[in-house]
Amino acid sequence: MSSSAHRDTGHDHAAAGPGPDRLWSVQDHLDDVLATVRPLDPIELNLLDAQGCVLVDDITVPLSLPPFDNSSMDGYAVRVTDVAGASEEFPAVLEVVGDVAAGQTDPIAVGPGQAARIMTGAPLPPGAEAVVPVEWTDGGSGAGLVAGMRARSLAPEGAEGHVQVYRPAEERAHVRAKGSDVRSGDRALAAGTVLGPPQIGLLAAIGRGTVRVRPRPRVVVLSTGSELVQPDEQLAPGQIYDSNSFALTAAARDAGAIAYRVGAVADDAETLRATIEDQLVRADLMVTTGGVSVGAYDVVKEALAHVGDEDEPGGGVDFRKLAMQPGKPQGFGSVGPDHTPLLALPGNPVSSYVSFELFVRPAIRTLMGLPDVHRPTVTASLAADKALTSPKGRRQFLRGSHAGGSVTPVGGSGSHLVAALAQANALIVVPEDTESVEPGTEVEVVLLG
Numbered sequence: 001m002s003s004s005a006h007r008d009t010g011h012d013h014a015a016a017g018p019g020p021d022r023l024w025s026v027q028d029h030l031d032d033v034l035a036t037v038r039p040l041d042p043i044e045l046n047l048l049d050a051q052g053c054v055l056v057d058d059i060t061v062p063l064s065l066p067p068f069d070n071s072s073m074d075g076y077a078v079r080v081t082d083v084a085g086a087s088e089e090f091p092a093v094l095e096v097v098g099d100v101a102a103g104q105t106d107p108i109a110v111g112p113g114q115a116a117r118i119m120t121g122a123p124l125p126p127g128a129e130a131v132v133p134v135e136w137t138d139g140g141s142g143a144g145l146v147a148g149m150r151a152r153s154l155a156p157e158g159a160e161g162h163v164q165v166y167r168p169a170e171e172r173a174h175v176r177a178k179g180s181d182v183r184s185g186d187r188a189l190a191a192g193t194v195l196g197p198p199q200i201g202l203l204a205a206i207g208r209g210t211v212r213v214r215p216r217p218r219v220v221v222l223s224t225g226s227e228l229v230q231p232d233e234q235l236a237p238g239q240i241y242d243s244n245s246f247a248l249t250a251a252a253r254d255a256g257a258i259a260y261r262v263g264a265v266a267d268d269a270e271t272l273r274a275t276i277e278d279q280l281v282r283a284d285l286m287v288t289t290g291g292v293s294v295g296a297y298d299v300v301k302e303a304l305a306h307v308g309d310e311d312e313p314g315g316g317v318d319f320r321k322l323a324m325q326p327g328k329p330q331g332f333g334s335v336g337p338d339h340t341p342l343l344a345l346p347g348n349p350v351s352s353y354v355s356f357e358l359f360v361r362p363a364i365r366t367l368m369g370l371p372d373v374h375r376p377t378v379t380a381s382l383a384a385d386k387a388l389t390s391p392k393g394r395r396q397f398l399r400g401s402h403a404g405g406s407v408t409p410v411g412g413s414g415s416h417l418v419a420a421l422a423q424a425n426a427l428i429v430v431p432e433d434t435e436s437v438e439p440g441t442e443v444e445v446v447l448l449g
Contacts, residue, residue, distance in 0.1 A: 039369035053213035064179035077128035228264035269303035290347030326351035399424035
């Protein structure tokens with residue numbers, strides 16, 4: 001596969017022209033992936049099912065929030081002139097004409113010399129201009145200032161009789177105005193918004209029960225290797241625990257996908273092909289790890305290099321070498337009747353995770369329909385005891401700890417050092433034409449968290 005929409009990145013290609021010996025640049029490989037992957041088709045979902053999805057259309061507010069003037073306090077709805085000059089020595093004494101509770105539909109009018117006991121969120125009754133908190137009153141008890149209202153079931157007489165008000169109130173005091181949150185016709189949410197709990201709450205508040213979104217991509221993560229054993233099982237000589245499938249499944253979920261982890265597949269091409277075929281029914285994107293290099297047991301390369309060429313025109317996976325460290329061997333293409341995108345990553349833990357961040361995460365975010373699919377990058381001062389070295393012609397990605405404008409390398413450059421990866425929150429980028437970076441140099445940093 002080749003991209004017809006490469007971005008101008010300002011970097012020279014590591015090697016020109018197609019073919020098995022081409023050395024791809026990081027950017028060209030990424031461009032090829034993103035030119036092939038397309039956002040998923042929109043669907044209408046119930047609000048809670050849409051959590052984590054990307055909004056397709058702008059959402060316009062159909063009604064103002066709040067939809068009516070309402071009280072922000074428990075207290076009494078009054079006319080301003082009736083409480084003007086009120087004090088503890090000379091309180092205003094008002095007739096209580098009833099209760100106004102949240103959800104009440106029968107309005108109680110407040111006339112001269114009157115007050116209505118009102119609850120937080122209840123509509124401001126006709127005639128009232130302000131709300132005085134109950135703490136400014138005697139609560140109808142005639143016994144001085146009170147700290148709060150008694151429950152109506154315990155003191156029904158509180159909604160009648162008289163109340164003494166000990167402080168004046170300005171017009172609209174403790175009143176939440178209609179439309180003070182959003183007004184009818186305003187844009188509530190913009191297309192491209194990821195729907196989290198606050199956004200779903202807003203949609204519910206304006207009466208939207210469903211919303212049109214791009215669904216969360218379904219990503220199947222599959223590791224390969226006969227030496228891999230599942231955690232909690234006993235290791236035999238020469239075996240290791242399968243960590244890649246767990247790390248990459250978690251990374252896919254962190255990127256916004258619905259991710260499925262498949263247990264490690266042994267180094268057998270037919271078994272791998274059958275497993276991938278079985279998994280395609282629930283995959284918008286396939287990710288494999290391991291078996292993409294030049295060894296005699298690199299099963300992914302053996303199984304997929306020509307898959308689909310005869311039966312599915314346009315399918316197949318291209319295995320290539322990238323001018324990067326770690327992660328030189330990579331595979332990308334499509335499999336199955338729906339041409340499901342597949343990214344084949346190296347098997348070394350650090351190589352696979354760095355490759356995921358550089359290529360798979362942007363692909364997931366593209367499937368979601370997000371406008372910006374990349375991790376944020378910053379420049380930071382290199383804090384190191386000695387110069388960093390990097391192979392000429394390779395773009396190197398070193399694990400780092402970024403804080404306060406500086407970044408410190410974590411662990412060595414070995415692609416098997418998974419413990420150091422767990423301590424990193426950034427990748428230090430060393431360009432292809434740089435072989436040494438001195439301490440204090442400003443470097444590009446990809447922020448991972």
